[in-house]
Amino acid sequence: MFGDISGMMGKLKEAQQKVEETKKRLDTVLxxxxxxxxxxxxxxTANRKIKAISIDDSLLNDAEELEDYLIITLNKAIEKASQINENEMAIAAKSGMPNIPGMDMFK
Known part of the structure; x- marks a missing residue:
C-alpha cells in the first residue's frame, strides 16, 4: 500500500543531503x-551573509544620508539573495523527495 518504506527513507535522506549541499553552494553565490x-x-552571499560594503567618501559627512543609502541598498540586496536562496532550496528539496501520493506540495 505505501510502497517501499526503506526506499522512501533513502529518498528523504537524499533530499536532505541535496538541501545541505545547496546551502553550502549558496555560500559561494555572490x-x-x-x-x-x-x-x-x-x-x-545567496545565504544573506554580507561580504563587502563600499561607501563613496561623499556620504561620510552625513550620517543620516549614509544610513538611508545603506538601508535601501542592503534591503534590495537581501531581497535578491532571498529569491535566489528560496528558488534553489525548493529545487533541491523537490529533486530528492519520494513520490508519496497526496504529498505533491512542491507544484
Whole structure:
C-alpha cells in the first residue's frame, strides 16, 4: 500500500543531503547591489551573509544620508539573495523527495 518504506527513507535522506549541499553552494553565490547613483555597493552571499560594503567618501559627512543609502541598498540586496536562496532550496528539496501520493506540495 505505501510502497517501499526503506526506499522512501533513502529518498528523504537524499533530499536532505541535496538541501545541505545547496546551502553550502549558496555560500559561494555572490549577489551585488548598488544604490542608483553607485555611492553604496554591497556584496552578499545567496545565504544573506554580507561580504563587502563600499561607501563613496561623499556620504561620510552625513550620517543620516549614509544610513538611508545603506538601508535601501542592503534591503534590495537581501531581497535578491532571498529569491535566489528560496528558488534553489525548493529545487533541491523537490529533486530528492519520494513520490508519496497526496504529498505533491512542491507544484
Amino acid at each position: 549577489v551585488d547591489e548598488s544604490s542608483s547613483d553607485n555611492k553604496i555597493k554591497v556584496t552578499l
